[in-house]
Amino acid sequence: xxxxxxxxxxxxxxxxxxxxxxxxxxxxxxxxxxxxxxxxxxxxxxxxxxxxxxxxxxxxxxxxxxxxxxxxxxxxxxxxxxxxxxxxxxxxxxxxx
Numbered sequence: 001x002x003x004x005x006x007x008x009x010x011x012x013x014x015x016x017x018x019x020x021x022x023x024x025x026x027x028x029x030x031x032x033x034x035x036x037x038x039x040x041x042x043x044x045x046x047x048x049x050x051x052x053x054x055x056x057x058x059x060x061x062x063x064x065x066x067x068x069x070x071x072x073x074x075x076x077x078x079x080x081x082x083x084x085x086x087x088x089x090x091x092x093x094x095x096x097x
Contacts, residue, residue, distance in 0.1 A: 026086065034082050041075030044068055 048068030055061035 026090075030082060030086050034079050037075055037079035037082065041072045041079060044072035044075060048072055 045068075048065050048071075051061060051065035051068060055065055
């Protein structure tokens with residue numbers, strides 16, 4: 001209830017909808033998606049590392065940990081390439097560059 005009384009707290013996180021142009025909305029959406037991808041990749045990297053540490057020499061668990069780390073690396077690479085892919089799609093569609 002007190003969060004509604006503090007200026008700025010009630011509108012926190014609504015920057016995506018308050019954008020002035022379509023280009024700004026796309027840029028904000030891209031930033032949100034990249035943030036989510038990095039967060040998920042970090043979660044997978046943590047889980048993979050823990051699985052490797054707790055494997056205890058079990059080949060199946062070691063392979064599962066490596067596979068999870070591989071998925072985390074793919075997530076990081078997609079997050080890094082997201083701005084490039086957005087620029088490529090904008091040039092194909094003919095939007096602002």
